[in-house]
Amino acid sequence: MRHRTPKATVPPDPRLERWEAGAELPLLAASLVFLAGYALHVLVPEGNRFVRETGLVAVGVTWLMFLVDYAVRYRLSRQRPIRFVRTHWLDTVVLVLPLLRPLRVVKVYTAIRRRGSRARLGLHARVITYAGLSALLLGFAGALNVYQAERHAPDATIRTFGDSVWWVAATLTTVGYGDVVPVTVRGRTVAVGMMIGGLALLGAVTGSFSSWLLSVFAQEGDDEAPGE
Structure with a gap:
């Protein structure tokens, strides 16, 4: 009977920890900007189109920041996609629903x-x-x-x-x-x-x-x- 040898786990890139530590505060600020932009788009009357569109731009830009952060974390983790999503499920949910x-x-x-x-x-x-x-x-x-x-x-x-x-x-x-x-x-x-x-x-x-x-x-x- 054959026994499969477990595949060696690839250690994450040493830069991952530095990236996560350095990105936490900027992403927190981006979260607040995202929320502020969404609030402008929802609460400002429809007649003030410029302010509402500015809010949408802020939402789009900050969401791209979340996407870049997620991609960098995945790249530096050296994990397979399914395993990365499983171990970073909260980050995945936040990316889909900021x-x-x-x-x-x-x-x-x-x-x-x-x-x-x-x-x-x-x-x-x-x-x-x-x-x-x-x-x-x-x-x-x-x-x-x-x-x-x-x-x-x-x-x-x-x-x-x-x-x-x-x-x-x-x-x-x-x-x-x-x-x-x-x-x-x-x-x-x-x-x-x-x-x-x-x-x-x-x-x-x-x-x-x-x-x-x-x-x-x-x-x-x-x-x-x-x-x-």
């Missing part, structure tokens, strides 16, 4: 869980801060998307951007009053994403806070043990 870029906080939450054996308040506090900022950015992006999809739909209850913000706040916090709801397919698809994102972010915050409390209590118990 408005979901705030969900990269999941990577931070994974990192803190791997270091759960050590009590590091700074790390826990950063996760909570990132989750809060991500909730704001994700909520704003979702409100824009739902408002764009719903405002001209027949029988829609979300007619203004304020209605959309109210709906997103109720959805992300898992309250769900039900006074305003999306009626279009696109709006309901965004709603599912908001529900999943809200649960994930809420879980990241509560999990990190609980982990910090348990670490503090465990440390206090260790300090009291010698005296007893």
Whole structure:
């Protein structure tokens, strides 16, 4: 019986780590520009065509930056396409749906869980801060998307951007009053994403806070043990 010898794993290019470290802040700025451009295109009245078109240009340029970053990461990783997509699924989702870029906080939450054996308040506090900022950015992006999809739909209850913000706040916090709801397919698809994102972010915050409390209590118990 033959035994297949496993193929040797090609190590990533040493430049990959430097690229990821150097590109993180520029891509964060590009994400904010993308969101601002999309907001201009959605919120500015249709009569002001120049501003709306400028927003679209900003969206296109920043999305190209995301595409270049994704291509460089793939090239330097030296992985096959399917394996790269599997190991970088969040980057792939963000490339297809750039408005979901705030969900990269999941990577931070994974990192803190791997270091759960050590009590590091700074790390826990950063996760909570990132989750809060991500909730704001994700909520704003979702409100824009739902408002764009719903405002001209027949029988829609979300007619203004304020209605959309109210709906997103109720959805992300898992309250769900039900006074305003999306009626279009696109709006309901965004709603599912908001529900999943809200649960994930809420879980990241509560999990990190609980982990910090348990670490503090465990440390206090260790300090009291010698005296007893």
